[in-house]
Amino acid sequence: MLNFHDNNLFIEQVRLLDIVEKYNTSTYVYSQDQIIKNFEKYTRELTEIAGGMICFACKSNSNGTILKLLAQHGAGADTTSGGEIYRCLKAGFNPDKIVYAGVGKTREEIAYAIKSNIFMFNVESEEELYVIDQIANQCQHKVRIAIRINPDVTPDTHSYIVTGSKGTKFGIPYEKAVQIYLNASKKKNLIVSGIHFHIGSQIVDLEPFKLAAQKIKSIIDILNTYNIKVNCINCGGGLGIKYNNTTNVISQHQLMTEMFNIFGKNNKFIFEPGRSIIANAGCMLVKVIYSKISGNKHFIITDAGMNDLIRPTLYGAYHEILPVFQHNNTQNVITDIVGPICETGDFLAKDIMFPIVKQNEVLIVKNTGAYCSSMSSEYNSRPKIAEVLVKNDNFMLIRKRACYDDLLLNEI
Numbered sequence: 327m328l329n330f331h332d333n334n335l336f337i338e339q340v341r342l343l344d345i346v347e348k349y350n351t352s353t354y355v356y357s358q359d360q361i362i363k364n365f366e367k368y369t370r371e372l373t374e375i376a377g378g379m380i381c382f383a384c385k386s387n388s389n390g391t392i393l394k395l396l397a398q399h400g401a402g403a404d405t406t407s408g409g410e411i412y413r414c415l416k417a418g419f420n421p422d423k424i425v426y427a428g429v430g431k432t433r434e435e436i437a438y439a440i441k442s443n444i445f446m447f448n449v450e451s452e453e454e455l456y457v458i459d460q461i462a463n464q465c466q467h468k469v470r471i472a473i474r475i476n477p478d479v480t481p482d483t484h485s486y487i488v489t490g491s492k493g494t495k496f497g498i499p500y501e502k503a504v505q506i507y508l509n510a511s512k513k514k515n516l517i518v519s520g521i522h523f524h525i526g527s528q529i530v531d532l533e534p535f536k537l538a539a540q541k542i543k544s545i546i547d548i549l550n551t552y553n554i555k556v557n558c559i560n561c562g563g564g565l566g567i568k569y570n571n572t573t574n575v576i577s578q579h580q581l582m583t584e585m586f587n588i589f590g591k592n593n594k595f596i597f598e599p600g601r602s603i604i605a606n607a608g609c610m611l612v613k614v615i616y617s618k619i620s621g622n623k624h625f626i627i628t629d630a631g632m633n634d635l636i637r638p639t640l641y642g643a644y645h646e647i648l649p650v651f652q653h654n655n656t657q658n659v660i661t662d663i664v665g666p667i668c669e670t671g672d673f674l675a676k677d678i679m680f681p682i683v684k685q686n687e688v689l690i691v692k693n694t695g696a697y698c699s700s701m702s703s704e705y706n707s708r709p710k711i712a713e714v715l716v717k718n719d720n721f722m723l724i725r726k727r728a729c730y731d732d733l734l735l736n737e738i
Contacts, residue, residue, distance in 0.1 A: 327606070328692070333653075333654075342690060346613075352611060352629050354610050354698065355609050356389075358395065358717040361395060364604070367578045367579075378594045379423055379595075380400075381404040381425050382598075385404075386601055386697055387608070387696055388410060389699065393417035394418050404600070408432070408439065421442050425472075425560065426447050427450065428448075431447075431450075437464075441465060449471050450498065452498070452506055455510055458516065459516050468515055470516075470519045473506055474522040475500055475522065480525075504545060504548050507554055521556045521560065522596075523539075523560070525538050527563070529565065530573060535584060559594070559595050563601070567605050567606055568606075569644050570644055600696055605693050606693050607695045608694045608695025609690050609692050609695075610690070611650070612674075612690075614626055617684075624659050625663075628674065630711070631705075632673070635674060639671045645675065646691075646693070647678070649681060659679070674691060699713060704733060710727075711727055712725060
């Protein structure tokens with residue numbers, strides 16, 4: 327996707343500096359080709375071995391053009407709010423391919439989802455189960471549900487993105503699962519169709535996926551003895567990507583093959599990838615505003631801050647950063663690359679070896695397709711930045727850069 331030619335960095339066949347000349351910085355840039363390739367790695371495995379849906383986790387990137395692109399290629403949508411359902415419907419997703427998770431679905435959101443005829447709810451608490459049944463009755467509508475099970479499995483990832491271990495807010499405890507299914511099966515407005523588990527994000531080891539699946543399979547076996555047939559197995563998402571050269575990751579083939587082996591191929595499967603579809607398809611272009619030395623430390627100050635890219639501050643996440651124009655024989659020094667936000671925690675990278683760059687040079691922050699734009703804010707009253715989609719040798723604006731007037735848009 328990214329390649330150097332005559333010392334200039336290109337995405338697909340577009341020179342990144344050409345995007346900067348037209349749309350300035352800071353700007354998110356996405357490769358359409360890479361998005362499609364990543365998505366098709368999942369669909370190829372699923373259609374060759376089993377059946378079901380690949381539902382893109384739109385919390386990872388909710389830009390309407392990207393959602394529309396995935397919908398056109400047959401994706402379903404994994405949603406976590408009424409607003410995400412709204413976005414997906416506007417982007418052209420078939421309601422029959424939308425699943426709805428989230429621990430805090432409001433009554434209004436549940437009613438909206440039911441009236442929108444989405445495919446399935448992933449239910450995360452017993453109280454939620456009863457509320458869905460009540461609202462389905464009011465809407466005179468039978469609703470398909472899966473119960474999200476917390477299998478008490480802790481993958482090796484950041485604690486903030488572990489979702490399947492005991493003591494987290496997600497899902498129904500493993501020990502209570504069978505009783506909840508028995509209760510659900512008695513609700514006249516609910517169709518018990520599936521089982522759901524999702525143990526976290528940026529997982530780079532197959533073993534926790536395998537352990538969680540084995541525990542879910544044991545629940546399915548018990549449910550069969552009660553004649554409760556679970557024919558839709560939702561394995562969630564969470565597959566990690568390579569953010570640096572030392573990260574070892576597992577492939578879509580490894581993950582899905584393991585799931586098929588544990589559950590059997592004669593089921594309908596749902597997978598909910600987000601990061602592994604969109605993260606490495608995106609980058610962020612930023613401009614050097616100033617450089618300085620303080621306390622014997624070298625700082626590069628850019629026009630992008632933690633409001634544009636919060637992952638390093640929030641998770642201690644690493645994103646590789648490069649100049650988009652390669653200089654020959656440039657000296658590297660230990661550097662913090664920081665933003666303009668009035669917070670010491672506002673940084674893009676800390677203590678990295680980086681070339682000495684000049685004012686107004688453009689840098690690329692790699693692997694920013696997931697959980698970057700979607701988690702951005704207007705902190706310090708900074709308008710949200712532009713987004714651009716690249717296709718072959720063309721590029722187009724898919725989100726306008728906000729202006730100061732936009733900051734007051736909904737204020738009274």
